[in-house]
Amino acid sequence: MPAKAKWAQLADHLRERIESGELAPGEKLPSTAQLKEEHGVSQTVVRQAIFLLQTQGWVEGVHGVGVFVAEELPQRQDGS
Amino acid sequence: MPAKAKWAQLADHLRERIESGELAPGEKLPSTAQLKEEHGVSQTVVRQAIFLLQTQGWVEGVHGVGVFVAEELPQRQDGS
DNA sequence: CTCTATTTGTACGTATGTATG
DNA sequence: TCATACATACGTACAAATAGA
Numbered sequence: 349m350p351a352k353a354k355w356a357q358l359a360d361h362l363r364e365r366i367e368s369g370e371l372a373p374g375e376k377l378p379s380t381a382q383l384k385e386e387h388g389v390s391q392t393v394v395r396q397a398i399f400l401l402q403t404q405g406w407v408e409g410v411h412g413v414g415v416f417v418a419e420e421l422p423q424r425q426d427g428s
Numbered sequence: 429m430p431a432k433a434k435w436a437q438l439a440d441h442l443r444e445r446i447e448s449g450e451l452a453p454g455e456k457l458p459s460t461a462q463l464k465e466e467h468g469v470s471q472t473v474v475r476q477a478i479f480l481l482q483t484q485g486w487v488e489g490v491h492g493v494g495v496f497v498a499e500e501l502p503q504r505q506d507g508s
Numbered sequence: 509c510t511c512t513a514t515t516t517g518t519a520c521g522t523a524t525g526t527a528t529g
Numbered sequence: 530t531c532a533t534a535c536a537t538a539c540g541t542a543c544a545a546a547t548a549g550a
Binding site: 353354355389390391392393396410411412413 | 517518519520521522526527528529
């Protein structure tokens, strides 16, 4: 099967860090620019990953401040 | 407060057309290019709207063919 | 089978708006 | 006022899959 899209990989990576507790509820994620640099991807990829995690309830973006791990974590959406 | 983002408006619009039955399950949505033209927006806006509807289970995109209304419609995700 | 057109999907870049500190 | 950071939006290019000639 074809490798997942970069944005999906990044979203998986971040979700795993949340589920493992490495990123705790209430904690601030690295900024868009940081993730962009660290993973060598474009803003589009970062935004897409963050957007997915937001829609699934893993994180919450606060305009002008940062993206934070949700206080109440959701159940995983898919069974892949 | 500022009007909703264009992509959110478009997503709402399409979801309403699905819920009303105007777009029936299995039916093909207008192409990205069509929606782009009809609503006078960019591809980004259309893609974002479609992506949201996909993640929420309203539609399913088939590579190279089109975007189709899901056979089994989900419950609304939000309570706005 | 090949070629082409259509369409979705991924990805990059950039500009601007909005909110916070 | 200024810097930082998320959010929206435009444009563009190319890959991948499908369908039709």
